[in-house]
Amino acid sequence: MLAVTGVSRSFGGVYAVRDVSLDVAEGEVCAVIGPNGAGKSTLFNLVTGHLAADHGEIAFLGRRVERLAPHRRARLGMSIVFQGARVFRGMTVRENVMVGMHGRTRSGFVSAALRLPRHRREEREIGREADAALARVGLTEWSGRPADRLPIGQQRALQLARALCARPRLLLLDEPASGLRGHERERLAALVEELRADGLTILLIEHDVGFVTRLADRVVVLDLGQVIAEGPPAEIREDPLVLAAYLGPAS
Ligand SMILES: Nc1ncnc2c1ncn2[C@@H]1O[C@H](COP(=O)(O)OP(=O)(O)OP(=O)(O)O)[C@@H](O)[C@H]1O
Numbered sequence: 001m002l003a004v005t006g007v008s009r010s011f012g013g014v015y016a017v018r019d020v021s022l023d024v025a026e027g028e029v030c031a032v033i034g035p036n037g038a039g040k041s042t043l044f045n046l047v048t049g050h051l052a053a054d055h056g057e058i059a060f061l062g063r064r065v066e067r068l069a070p071h072r073r074a075r076l077g078m079s080i081v082f083q084g085a086r087v088f089r090g091m092t093v094r095e096n097v098m099v100g101m102h103g104r105t106r107s108g109f110v111s112a113a114l115r116l117p118r119h120r121r122e123e124r125e126i127g128r129e130a131d132a133a134l135a136r137v138g139l140t141e142w143s144g145r146p147a148d149r150l151p152i153g154q155q156r157a158l159q160l161a162r163a164l165c166a167r168p169r170l171l172l173l174d175e176p177a178s179g180l181r182g183h184e185r186e187r188l189a190a191l192v193e194e195l196r197a198d199g200l201t202i203l204l205i206e207h208d209v210g211f212v213t214r215l216a217d218r219v220v221v222l223d224l225g226q227v228i229a230e231g232p233p234a235e236i237r238e239d240p241l242v243l244a245a246y247l248g249p250a251s
Helices: 040-048 070-076 093-104 109-113 117-136 152-165 182-197 209-215 233-238 240-247
Strands: 002-011 014-024 029-033 055-060 078-081 170-174 201-206 218-223 226-231
Touching: 002 040, 014 029, 014 040, 014 055, 014 218, 014 226, 029 040, 029 209, 040 078, 040 170, 040 201, 070 078, 078 152, 093 117, 093 152, 117 152, 152 182, 182 201, 182 209, 201 209, 209 233, 218 233, 218 240, 226 233, 226 240, 233 240
Parallel strands: 029 201, 029 218, 078 170, 170 201
Antiparallel strands: 002 014, 002 055, 218 226
16 A cells, blocks of 8 residues: 655755665554654655655555655545644534544535535534544544543544544554553554554554554564564564664663
């Protein structure tokens, strides 16, 4: 589904990502991990289009996308949950999800302003889809509450609901567990497991090895901008190169 081939990006002559290749197959959960400064965020932004690669190719669903703007990649079916993304204040949880979907509606400003039947029909459809997405992430009972009052774990779930409304082919998660406490992490991991069971294809980057070990089918380990190991989580955890990258060189 996603094929990253020989991608590099440097800043001021220093490589943040160097000759990285990575494949994500349909229905797979692939995790990119690595210590601080390994190049995870840079790689993520190269895939989403928020950064341009100096070299290399990125193909999504068989199409070359490395020159496409982020919104064009999104339209092809990439949906992103950014690290630390905020919710809209002063809106309910449900409204927060609905707002994300208005870009997709067909009826224009005039029919919305006049509240023509077509607009009202679309609003009902959007409401139904928002409710389905909220149910999928377990937020139904929170749907009428102000979004900014949600605990951070549920705000993360809300962002997932928003991303799911775009009906992604590939869901991209940027450090989903960051800032979450033990039980919130646990709930988020269970949620990602459910999405995986539904067959959704997921690429996630994460600092926390424990979090991905449970979720990922395959783990790609970056260090100093390069892939140093790749394989199933059980193998990765035992890999001496990975241990050294995380723990630092033995003294
Ligand atoms: N916009 C930028 N300008 C200059 N240097 C950058 C920029 N973005 C990243 N870098 C550098 O590229 C390297 C990789 O950074 P990156 O943020 O991709 O790593 P990371 O694995 O996501 O780290 P972390 O886990 O700390 O978020 C670092 O040395 C960083 O300083």
